Amino acid sequence: MKTDMRIQFAGIELANPVLAASGTFGYGVEFEEIVDLEKIGGFCTKGISREPMAGNAAPRIIETSSGMMNAIGLQNIGVDAYLEQKLPPMRNYPRCAVIVNVFGGCVDDYLEVIRKLNDAQGIAAYEINASCPNTSHGGMVFGTDPGALSELVRGVKEIAVRPVIIKLSPNVTSIPEMARCAEAAGADALSLVNTFVSLSIDIATRKPRIANVTAGLSGPAIKPIALRMAWEAAKSVKIPVIGLGGITSAEDAVEFLIAGSSAVQVGTATYADPRATERIAKGLEHWCTRHHVEKVTDLIGTVDLSKG
Template sequence: MSTAAHSKGPDMRVSFAGVELRSPVIAASGTFGYGIEFEEIVSLDRIGAFVTKGLSREPMAGNTAPRIIETAAGMINAIGLQNMGVRPFIAEKLPKLRKLAGVVVIANVFGFTIEDCLEVIGALNDAEGIAMYELNASCPNTSHGGMVFGTDPALLYELTARCKAAAKRPLMVKLSPNVTSIGQMAKMAEDAGADAVSLVNTFVSLAIDVETRKPRIANVTGGLSGPAIKPIAVRMVNEVSRAVKIPVVGMGGIVRAEDAVEFMLAGATAVQVGTASYADPRAVENIANGLKRWCAGHGMAQVASLTGAALL
């Protein structure tokens, strides 16, 4: 019998795509830096995993300010996928992460062409200390007139199939919610070989300053996240979990343990927490601890038994 089976309290382990996590609560991409920045605030080995900022072939400076605004129960961001680039990440951040025992790193990958994505994956393949890739499909494909990969079924299929063929690690495809049928998009990713899907990314949104009549975000539109999107995200996770057999990782507005429970009941194997880390950098750890208490309080032996257990 394993040590965890002897230890007190509910078994919080979940596993998907061949990777075992000690908790189903994961820090979402773009809201947890490269992990290292949170090392002194959060016990990184207590949370399930963290997803890096999106990594691209070359470093990116991102959009001009204002790039983030608060909305009712959420925020709009148009950071513009600012990041240090995949090679500096491997050289400067990954060695520090490797020294922190027990930290599960998921590398978020994006590009403006399929070749860009393949190059990022190729560079990461040779680096140690990464458990899985999360492929951000909410990105415009500049070689196809700027159409977002994750909003066109054929394009998503091609992106996923080629990245899967190149990836030496499990591939999770992060779906865009800005589609008519997210279940259909998830099925495309599954058919193309994805090992898991994660959802949702942010919703395209617009806020206008009524005094200046100008957009409140310099990029004009931005992505809406936070509690405002949670009920739509829960519906989408449920829809996707019925459409595919591969594991589903759910997110969108999770701020407390009960939110995580709701996503798991809807069909998620694990969850991610993004915007909540802006209000409280310890949110991911607090939600992970809260979820364990919730399970204990409800007499649950295994958190994994929540997945898909809603009475719908």
């Protein structure tokens, strides 16, 4: 029996539920000679802003125990250059969903990017970055303030012609509260979690190892916490949840699906293995076949919380 790996949520149809996470897969086209793009469900682009952004000063990425810290600062070429240079080649891969991650310093910045993206062909959805911890304004400012998050989501939904996915921050007291806030404001889906605010110090110099001082922690070290948060969000809202955080294997992806995620994103694993997203997508299909899963969607939200 061959497992049906297709999924549909929030008006999006994917060949399988495994996506590459924003900030780890460039604009997609950079991976076309490394990854079979039509063997993955799709990918989220680097955060796209109104104008080009140079990002933070170096050093801005370091390895940690079971993970990494980064403070790239959303370096990107800006929406105009993205639409002209990076999006057109992706139309050669119609089975690979392109989800554009959108970032801004204020609501108007997000809206201006969305307006320009609305006119483009070949985009499946928007992922609204309300959670990046490595910028001085925007990002996490929205994801940790219910009022600001509501304003952002409502503004985007009012003009967006495609499904809107809100990427939530883990750096909050209550993930369910922020998930319900985004849902109430009109979000079509959620993705979580982004990185955890972290700090590393060089004891020889007594200086932070990252020029930005703090950075976002990701990788296998955060997986149990990310899994818990995805589970909490999924049982708190009726809209679909995309889970991410430390996924490096097909079995990790299965955990997130069982916990309630409708799809998953692979991020930091790509730095160690550029083909990680494709490997995990294939591995998930093999796992489902071995375990006689008729449809991959049959796994979603099947965690057994009974005692004994």
